[in-house]
Amino acid sequence: MLGLLAVVILGVASEASADLHVRGGVALFVGGMAGLIGMYLALVQLLLISRIPQIERIFGQDGLLRWHRRLGPWPITLLGAHAVITTIAFAQASRTGVLHQFAVFLRSYPDMLAASVGLALMIMAGIASVRALRKRMRRETWWVIHLYMYLALALSFAHVLALGPTFVGHPVTQAVWAFVWASTAGVVLCYRVGLPIARSLRHRLQVAEVHREAPGVVSIVCTGRNLDRLRISGGQFFAWRFLTRDLWWQAHPYSVSALPRPPYIRLTVRQLGDHSAAVARLRPGTRIAIEGPYGAVTPGARLHDKVVLVAGGIGITSLRSVLEDLPKSSRPIVIMRAPTTEQLVLRDETAQLVRRLNGTLHELVGPRSSTGGPRRFLHRLVPDLSERDVYVCGPQGFVEDVVAATKTLGVDHRAVHYEIYSW
Ligand SMILES: Cc1cc2nc3c(=O)[nH]c(=O)nc-3n(C[C@H](O)[C@H](O)[C@H](O)COP(=O)(O)OP(=O)(O)OC[C@H]3O[C@@H](n4cnc5c(N)ncnc54)[C@H](O)[C@@H]3O)c2cc1C
CATH class of the missing domain: 2.40.30.10 (Translation factors)
Structure with missing residues (x-):
């Protein structure tokens, strides 16, 4: 928020110093502000997925990805608006057509061709991330398209320094902006490439x-x-x-x-x-x-001492290791849900760990209708639910239903920790 405020102040101070009363002045100001804020939000987007371990441990990859997705449309929309409005502003000022002005930009302005290609790539990657389309795509296809975002931002960077009123003739602002972007690129390279390679070689x-x-x-x-x-x-x-x-x-x-x-x-x-x-x-x-x-769905995230763990099918994998890491005072109630007994994965070892912690294990086997839904089974099996932290893992629908049920049963949302096994 502070960063956003700084960018807005910087933008207003420099962009408004240009004359708003001249032809195209207002459009130039609006377009410039859209561009600045859009680039700033793009930088925040990069930081959200940079996998910085300290941030990851607090918010979890799931939480950071949710923010990344929520924020995603904003930088693309703002940068698209910036391109359109700034072209209109220049066209107004030079009393020419918008398309003609766009052609002039591409032919005669430094770094504008690269920035336009960058914007096109960004829009393509943005469209590929629309939920309805993303769900129809293989994750790997989506991932390759999404990688173009990095190229898009790199291509857009130079025209900001070469043409933006906030930067032209302001070497200090130029240096600060370049430093912030270089540091962000460094953080992404370090945590997404360097650290995994080092760790893989070490282990x-x-x-x-x-x-x-x-x-x-x-x-x-x-x-x-x-x-x-x-x-x-x-x-x-x-x-x-x-x-x-x-x-x-x-x-x-x-x-x-x-x-x-x-x-x-x-x-x-x-x-x-x-x-x-x-x-x-x-x-x-x-x-x-x-x-x-x-991942942040760990025993360290607990508000209370006692816990209830709810596993939908294969979701038991992470909860089984949570169980192994809990103290005896957590008195866990573990609920394993599967359509058939055979599909209760890691059943024996889970039962053994529950016994060691003096906990209780419930196996809910059968069709969905037989359990009465998460609200019913939580109410029935966990009488002191509001005094416990709730851990939930499994397929999306299952996790969402259990989380929704905890809300209606009065559990503090900070005591609900979940991991959805899909993207
Ligand atoms: C944090 C987390 C922990 C997980 N832990 C386990 C686990 O312990 N055991 C287990 O069996 N499964 C786990 N999963 C799910 C597992 O990642 C997917 O089942 C697997 O990636 C499917 O890939 P696929 O190519 O076989 O299937 P696909 O046909 O490509 O996908 C099947 C389903 O898996 C999801 N998926 C595919 N690729 C990914 C991906 N890279 N990231 C997230 N979801 C994806 C898709 O949403 C789809 O619903 C976990 C998922 C997440 C997000």
């Missing part, structure tokens, strides 16, 4: 064993070096990149389904699509690169 993970847990579910036990130095809490996940010929180019998020027992660490995967099915066929010795650990 040298590889597949030790793949074994079946339930129909369509496998556990992958991995070995690595220095795993005791991997600061990981129950409930966290990594983006796993299995370095085979077919899979090396995609990283998918899977929770650790047990806390590391050096030299071992484990993930448990339900086969849903291409990647998760291929994971089941991994051979021992396959090398693995990791990004993470990420």
Whole structure:
């Protein structure tokens, strides 16, 4: 907010110093402000997905992604508006047509061609992120298109310094703006590229064993070096990149389904699509690169001592490691939900951990209608719900229903922690 205020003050001070009464003056001011605020929000967008561990631990990747998605339309709309309104302003000032003015920009103004290509790429990536379209696309296709955002911002950068009234003839403002952008690029490169590479080289993970847990579910036990130095809490996940010929180019998020027992660490995967099915066929010795650990759905996030953990199907993976990381005083009530008993993944080890913590395990098996819905089962199985933190993991619909039910049952929203297993 402070940054936004600084940008607005800077913009108003410099843009309004130009004469608003001349032809096109007002449009030039409005277009300039839209551009400045749009670029600032684009920078915030980059920071939201830069995976800075300290921020990630507080808000969780889920929370930061939600903000990133909510904010997403604003910079693109503002930068689009900036391009249109500024072109109109120049056309008014030179008494020419808007299209003619646009052609003049492309031909004669420094860095304008690059900025226009940048804006086109940004709009394309923005459209690909519209929920209805995104849902029809493979995640990998969307991801490649989304990468063009970085190129788009790089292409747009130079024209701001070369042409923006806030910057032309103001070397200090130019230097500050360039520094802020360079630092943001540095943070993104450091945390999204450098740190994962360093961590992967340090721990040298590889597949030790793949074994079946339930129909369509496998556990992958991995070995690595220095795993005791991997600061990981129950409930966290990594983006796993299995370095085979077919899979090396995609990283998918899977929770650790047990806390590391050096030299071992484990993930448990339900086969849903291409990647998760291929994971089941991994051979021992396959090398693995990791990004993470990420996630804020950890025991450390508790408001209360006592907890209730609600797992929808494969959602038990992260809650099982939460369970392993909880103190005895948490007296956990664990609710496992699945259509059939066979689909209660990690059932025995979960029961064992619950017993060790003097907790209670409820298995809700059968069609959805048989449980009466989350409001009913929470009310029935957890009499002291408002005195507990609620942890929920699983498929989107399930998690959303449980979270909605906690609201109607009077649970403080700060005591509800959830991870949705989709993007
Ligand atoms: C934080 C988190 C932790 C997860 N932990 C586990 C786990 O412990 N065990 C497990 O079996 N599954 C887990 N998942 C879900 C798992 O990531 C997806 O099932 C997997 O990536 C599917 O990929 P696919 O190519 O096999 O299937 P696809 O057919 O590509 O997708 C199937 C479903 O998975 C979702 N998905 C696909 N790719 C991704 C991605 N890169 N990021 C997020 N969601 C994706 C899609 O929304 C889709 O609904 C987790 C997801 C998240 C976000």
